[in-house]
Each structure stands twice: as structure tokens, then as C-alpha cells.
Amino acid sequence: MIRDLRDFISACERNGMLHRIGTEVDWRLELSHVAKVSEEMRGPALLFEHVRDSEIPVFTSAFTTSERMALCLGEDPALPITELSRKWMQRLQRRWIAPEVTDDCPVMENVLAGPDIDVTRFPAPWFYPGDGGRYFGTAVYSICRDPDTGWTNIGTYRMQTQGKDAVSVMMLRGKHGQLIRQKYIDRKQKMPFAAVIGGDPILFLVGSIQAGVNVSEYDIAGALRGEPVPVFVSELTGLTLPARAEIILEGYLDSDDLRSEGPLGEYTGYYSSTRSSDGKGLEPTLKVERILHRNDPVFWSTTVGKPVNDIHMFQSLNRSATLWHDLEAMKIPGIRAVYVPPESCGWFWAVISVKQMYPGHSSQVGNAAIGTSSGHYALKGVIVVDDDVDVEDWTQVWWALSTRFDARRSIQIIDRGRATPLDPSLPRSSRYIMSRVIMDACTPFEWEDKPIQVFMDRGTLDLVSSRWKEYGFSGANPVSALIDRLSEKP
Ligand SMILES: Cc1cc2nc3c(=O)[nH]c(=O)nc-3n(C[C@H](O)[C@H](O)[C@H](O)COP(=O)(O)O)c2cc1C
Structure with a gap:
């Protein structure tokens, strides 16, 4: 059972998914560049044991592959992202579990206040040449807590x-x-706030989901x-904090x-930043009143930057799963799979397959997706496909877009959606609102005279499968993996 970051790192190591880097690495650019290059190769999770100017190791590249996301969730490492999303969605459909207060709080092993506070002790990387500083x-x-x-x-x-x-x-x-935050500003009160690294890695996975309000x-x-989740209530701020975190900066x-x-x-x-003029933003400040950390803490970091790496993979998973969960909660029938591709920054596009049951069904799915708690924010396109199309297989999605899609009938453009100001496709002066597109790549349900697909003969494929070696092919027999796509299911 994975209860915290250490358990997860050990599980990665046991499963041959961790690489330790023993030599000293510079926090300025070198660390992020090693991690990013390794992530481009779909490499292992990395533990940088010696980072310049710090005693504290840095863990990166946690979720570069779906295997490690599956490991974190206790699922079969062979599952692709859509199947992990399905499991995630199903777990949420069962029972939500409130956190539980515990006395066992390893994060309280070290409590630093006053002159002992030093955030710069932590080996925060400087990721890219144009960055404005180091990112803790x-x-x-x-x-934080709603007052x-x-x-x-x-x-x-x-x-x-x-x-x-x-x-x-x-x-x-x-x-x-x-x-x-706005509520505290309106009340002219200090806002209790904690920045947390570590604990159950699922807490980080859910930190970036678009959950509903409250x-x-x-x-x-x-x-x-x-x-x-084991938690304790802080006597400083009254916040409910994770007991098994590695590091917590607590204050206002x-x-x-x-x-x-x-x-x-x-x-x-x-x-990016939130202001355009000089590439810098002006942001509020967490004034740290105490630092809590475990003995021998581990600092966790993700390289951000261009797709595809760690961040895009886990955003793909948590956004696909949340969108799927939202659509199920709307009681729309027939949803077969929801996939936000990592290549879309794990954020901007979704491909959804549906078993159509009535005229307008596929259009309903596309429109619903951009109305959900998760999809209303920065989803710029939804491609809806029939249930015979594997949403993770671009070959099949392209085929559907080519053979079931007609621009005038199949495209809907919806104006005035909520955008992210980090979207570089929008003019700098107006980045909070954008349009979105629904691309319906389904054969219209109401057509009486539907196009007839080419299918292979299943009996003959069975024969081909049984004689595969006789044809002189080496390697695994591919027929069973292909048969359901190439021939009609009985
Ligand atoms: C690594 C990472 C960094 C992020 N940085 C920011 C950020 O700086 N500002 C922001 O508003 N959202 C950021 N996000 C997206 C938010 O986490 C996401 O929108 C989340 O839903 C915000 O939570 P909230 O809606 O409960 O406030 C980031 C996501 C990830 C995975």
C-alpha cells in the first residue's frame, strides 16, 4: 500500500522504475535538463541524491509513463490512460472518504520557526533559461479553507x-x-495557507483537478x-494538513x-506570467511562519515545459477521469471512453467515444463536456467518435474524422468559454475568454441509409490465426489483438 511519497519511491525502485543519480547536479538548469531529456525518452523516475548547495534529494519524473501512474493507484501497470481513467471514475462513483485525524504525524518531526525558517535550504530547481527564478x-x-x-x-x-x-x-x-482568497481580501483578514510537498502522491494528482465548488x-x-487521508489540525493556522507530507510551508x-x-x-x-509587459507577474506572497518537515525529507519537482513529459501525462489522466466522472454524473448514457491526450498539454482537447442511442446524442455529449466543472475551463475542442473507435489511437480518430465528419454538419463553435491566461494562442490582451469547437465525427444516428463498413471474415481470421506460424512469420501472432477491430463481433 502506498501511503506517502517514500512508499511510492520505494515501489518505483522495487519495480525497476527508478534511477538514482549519485553525482552532484546543479539546481540551475542542469537538473531540469537531465530530467526533461530522460522524460522525452519515457525514462524512469529520477532521484537526484546530490544537488548543489543542499543536503536534500530531489525526486522528478514521477508520472512520465502510465505504468507509474498505475503503480501509484495500485492498478495493473499495463493499463493505458483511458482504462486508468475508467478505474478512477469508478472509484469516485462508489464512496468518497473524508480525511481522518491522527496523532502519527511524521511531518512534525522537524518544526522550524523564527530565525530557523529558511526556504532556500530546499533545492528548488531553476528550470528553463528564461525563467524568472527558482521554483519551490x-x-x-x-x-486553504473557505472562511x-x-x-x-x-x-x-x-x-x-x-x-x-x-x-x-x-x-x-x-x-x-x-x-x-477574495473572501479574505473582502474581510480584510489574513488568509491561512500551506504549501505541501509529498504525502500520498494521490494528493498531488488531485491538486490539479477541476473539482466542483465546495x-x-x-x-x-x-x-x-x-x-x-491521515491529517492533523494545525495549531498555528487551524488548517487540516496531511500528516505524512515531506515538507510543509505554513503561514498566511x-x-x-x-x-x-x-x-x-x-x-x-x-x-508565461499573468502580466504581459515585462514577462513578469505580480503575485501574492505566502509569508512562511513555520516550516514542517520529516527527517531526511525528499523534495519533489516536475519539469513543466513542452509536452510530452511528466506533467502532461498526469494531467491527461486526472483531466480525462474528472471529465468522465462529470459526464457520468450528468446521467448521459452510452459514454464509452474519455481521453484528454498528453500531446494537448494534457489539457486543451478531449476525444470522447459514445454508443449512440438517439438522434442528437453525440452532439449532446460534446456540448455537455464543455459545460462540466472540469471541461468548462480551457477545453478548446471536443472530438466525439462512435464507440468502435479507440480514443487513444490517432489512426482510428483520423479515420473517423475523415469518413464520418462533414465540416458544415459536424462542427459547432461556441463562443465565450473560460480560457486560461497561459494559453499562447490567445492575444495577450484578452486571455480569459475563448471560443471552443465540437467536432462530431460520428455517423449521424438518424441516417436510415448508413455507409457499410468493410469487415474481414471472422472465420477466416480464426483460420489465419491458427496457421500463423505455417506462413513463416516469426514473432507473436497479432490476430487476437486485431480481430475485434477488423471483423464484426459475433
Ligand atoms: C504542476 C502544475 C502547476 C500548476 N500551476 C498553476 C498555477 O500556477 N496557477 C493556477 O491557477 N493553476 C495552476 N495549475 C492548475 C491548477 O492546479 C488547477 O486548475 C486546479 O484545479 C486548481 O485548483 P482549485 O480550482 O481548487 O483552485 C497547475 C497545475 C499543475 C499540475
Whole structure:
């Protein structure tokens, strides 16, 4: 059972999915460049044991492959992303599990306050040449609480190191963290805030999902793990914090102290910040009042940057699963698979397959997707395909777009959707609103005279399969893997 980051790292190592780098590596560019190159090769998770100026090792590339995402979720490593999404969605359909307060809090092994606070002790990487600084927070999640309802929200926001006792936090407009922050601003109150690294890696996986308002990602993480997240209530801020985290920066988010932040080479493959003029933003500051960490903490980081790497893979999984869950919650029948490809930055496009049951069904699916809690944000296109098309197989998606799609009938453009200001395809001056497209690549359900597909004869394929070796082919017999696509199921 994986209960925390250490368990996950050990599980990676036991399964031959971890590479330790013993030689000293520079936190400035070198570390991220080693990780990114390894990720481009779909390499193992990496543990940098000696990083310049720090005693603390850095873990990267956790989820570059679907095998490691499966390992984290306790699923079969052979499952592709859509099957992992299906499992995720099914676990959420069963029972959500609230966190449980415990006295066993390894993260309290070291409690540093006052002059002992030093965020720069942590080996935060400088990722790309044009970045504005070192980033403490990439594989991070933050915890805050709604002052009206007591709702605990978890969200991942990038955090730039700002000296010994502060990090800046970039929360984009409309994020739950930002909505909660606005309440504290309106009340002229300090906002309790914690930046967390480690704990159950599922907490990081859910930190970036578009959950609904008033939904605590703790409950979702509990549902995914099948047991409550162990937590404690901080006597400093009253926040509910994960007991098995590696590192927690705890304090208050100061919205009067706006500091220059960014740019950062983002997951879109472009540098970004929330202001355009000089490439830097002005973001609020987490004033750290204490640092909690385990003995021998591990610092976790993700390389962000151009697709496809770690971040795009896990965003693909958590966004596909959340979108699928939302569509099921809307009680739309016939959804067979939902896939947000890693190549779309794990974010901007979805391919959804549906078993059509009535006229307009495929159009309903496309429109519903962009109306969900997850899909309404920055999803710029939905391709809907029939259920005989494997959404993860571009060959099949292209075929559907070529043979079941007619531009005038099959395209719907919807204006005024919510965009991310990090989207480089939008003009810098207006990046909060965009249009989206639904591309319906299904044969219309209502057609009486449907085109007749070419299928092979199943009996003959069985014969070919049984004689495969006799034909002189070496290697595995491919027929069983292909038969359901090439011939009609009996
Ligand atoms: C590595 C990583 C970094 C992210 N950085 C930011 C960020 O700096 N600002 C932001 O608003 N969202 C960022 N996101 C996306 C948010 O985590 C995501 O929208 C999440 O739903 C926010 O949570 P909330 O809606 O509960 O506030 C990031 C996601 C990942 C995976």
C-alpha cells in the first residue's frame, strides 16, 4: 500500500522504475535538463541524491509513463490512460472518504520557526533559461479553507522562491483558491495557507483537478486510495494538513505584498506570467511562519515545459477521469471512453467515444463536456467518435474524422468559454475568454441509409490465426489483438 511519497519511491525502485543519480547536479538548469531529456525518452523516475548547495534529494519524473501512474493507484501497470481513467471514475462513483485525524504525524518531526525558517535550504530547481527564478512549488499542492463554509480546498499553483521566508503563489482568476482568497481580501483578514510537498502522491494528482465548488480534494483522494487521508489540525493556522507530507510551508497569504513573479517555462511549452509587459507577474506572497518537515525529507519537482513529459501525462489522466466522472454524473448514457491526450498539454482537447442511442446524442455529449466543472475551463475542442473507435489511437480518430465528419454538419463553435491566461494562442490582451469547437465525427444516428463498413471474415481470421506460424512469420501472432477491430463481433 502506498501511503506517502517514500512508499511510492520505494515501489518505483522495487519495480525497476527508478534511477538514482549519485553525482552532484546543479539546481540551475542542469537538473531540469537531465530530467526533461530522460522524460522525452519515457525514462524512469529520477532521484537526484546530490544537488548543489543542499543536503536534500530531489525526486522528478514521477508520472512520465502510465505504468507509474498505475503503480501509484495500485492498478495493473499495463493499463493505458483511458482504462486508468475508467478505474478512477469508478472509484469516485462508489464512496468518497473524508480525511481522518491522527496523532502519527511524521511531518512534525522537524518544526522550524523564527530565525530557523529558511526556504532556500530546499533545492528548488531553476528550470528553463528564461525563467524568472527558482521554483519551490511545481510538484506541490496548497491547502486553504473557505472562511464561510469551512471547506478545505486543495489546489496546485506554481510557487517561486522569494528569499528565506516567502514564496509567491500564482492563482489564476476563477480558481477555487482564488475565490477563497477574495473572501479574505473582502474581510480584510489574513488568509491561512500551506504549501505541501509529498504525502500520498494521490494528493498531488488531485491538486490539479477541476473539482466542483465546495468539494474537498481530500475526500476524492480518500475515495481513490480507498481509505482516509491521515491529517492533523494545525495549531498555528487551524488548517487540516496531511500528516505524512515531506515538507510543509505554513503561514498566511498576503495579498498586499505583491511580488514580481515569473516568467516560468510552462506546460504549454511557452514562457508565461499573468502580466504581459515585462514577462513578469505580480503575485501574492505566502509569508512562511513555520516550516514542517520529516527527517531526511525528499523534495519533489516536475519539469513543466513542452509536452510530452511528466506533467502532461498526469494531467491527461486526472483531466480525462474528472471529465468522465462529470459526464457520468450528468446521467448521459452510452459514454464509452474519455481521453484528454498528453500531446494537448494534457489539457486543451478531449476525444470522447459514445454508443449512440438517439438522434442528437453525440452532439449532446460534446456540448455537455464543455459545460462540466472540469471541461468548462480551457477545453478548446471536443472530438466525439462512435464507440468502435479507440480514443487513444490517432489512426482510428483520423479515420473517423475523415469518413464520418462533414465540416458544415459536424462542427459547432461556441463562443465565450473560460480560457486560461497561459494559453499562447490567445492575444495577450484578452486571455480569459475563448471560443471552443465540437467536432462530431460520428455517423449521424438518424441516417436510415448508413455507409457499410468493410469487415474481414471472422472465420477466416480464426483460420489465419491458427496457421500463423505455417506462413513463416516469426514473432507473436497479432490476430487476437486485431480481430475485434477488423471483423464484426459475433
Ligand atoms: C504542476 C502544475 C502547476 C500548476 N500551476 C498553476 C498555477 O500556477 N496557477 C493556477 O491557477 N493553476 C495552476 N495549475 C492548475 C491548477 O492546479 C488547477 O486548475 C486546479 O484545479 C486548481 O485548483 P482549485 O480550482 O481548487 O483552485 C497547475 C497545475 C499543475 C499540475
